[in-house]
Amino acid sequence: MAETETFQISLDAAEVYESKFVPAIFAEWADRLVEAVDVAPMQAVLDVACGTGIVARTVADRIGSGTIVGLDLNAAMLAVAHRLRPDLEWHQGDAVELPFPERTFDRVLCQMGLMFVPDRARAIREMARVATGGSTVGIVVPASIGEQPAYRELASIVADEAGAAAAVLIDTYWSCGDLDELRALFSSAGLTHVVARTHLGTARFRSADELVATEVEGSPLITQIDDATYTRIRExxxxxxEPFATQSGSLHAPLRGHIVTGTVP
Known part of the structure; x- marks a missing residue:
């Protein structure tokens, strides 16, 4: 893959992200990430590549006070985030050039966003730069596609039906799952006490069609395929x-992810 897909999306796609991805997938991982970094009242917390802000909202619900800031490159994501929580701070900016002074935040978090950053090493260095001494930087990323039995099936179908360019959009999600590389990124950024944890979560959808719609319509993939291709992918x-369907007809797709934390010296 010559260039990392940064997923600039429309407002409609951002609304799909919030209404579908967040309850199905990201709310579960936001809880796990916030728990892993041990946020506390009165802390200053930064949510990098915040999307529509589920991590920032989770922090706000947990600590109730403090400075809670979300940053994302995508204006549409931030528009939805601001609509949902206008009381929090939302900034447009790049993860590789955070627009904040050194030693500003007590916790710096990034959920399911690092894989979309072209220079991941620089992004981790920036997170460490804006974190106070003794504080924690924490990320969540999906494990590699080989560890995702349900999503591996979907990725194969998309590649077969929509071609290589469309497959890259799906592959990007799973491109940051090497634990050794993640640990090295943290260590090279000067972070210490690096801990990597792997968890098995569940992506919960009402049906296989809903999972497909979420993945396709909540990403730029929807702009790269025609109606006939979309129909074939769904079918x-x-x-x-089918192996991941429940007795009630809903779909529970296993989703393995890595949580990595490190301490700022």
């Missing part, structure tokens, strides 16, 4: 994802 996914 094939219904069969391929």
């Amino acid at each position: 094939r996914a219904r069969t391929a994802l």
Whole structure:
């Protein structure tokens, strides 16, 4: 992959992200990440690549006070974030050039966003730069596609039906799952006491069609395929994802992810 997909999306896609991705996937991981970094009242917390702000909202609900800031490159994501929580701070900016002074935040978090950053090493260095001494930087990323049995099926179908360019959009999600590389990124940024944890979560959808719609319509993939291709992807996914259906007809797709934390000296 020559260039990392940064996923600039429309407001409609951002609304799909919030209404579908967040309850199905990201709310679960936001809780785990916030727990892993041990946020406390009165802390200053930065949510990098915040999307529509589920991590920042989770922090706000947990600590009730403090300075809670979300930053994202995508204006549409921030528009939804501001609509949902106008009381929090939302900034447009790049993870590789955070617009904050050194030693500003007590916790710096990034959930399911590092894989979309072209220079991941620089992004981690920036997170460490803006964190206070003794504070924690924590990230969540999905494990590699080989560890995702349900999503591996969908990725294969998309590649087959929509071609290599579309497959890159799906592959980007799973491109940051090497634990050794993640630990090295943290260590090279000067972070100490680096801890990597792998968890098995569950992506919960009402049906296989809803999972496909979320993945396709909540990303730039929807702009790169025609209606006929989309129909074929849905039809094939219904069969391929049958092993993950529940007795009630909903779909529970296993989703393995890595939480990595490090301490700022």
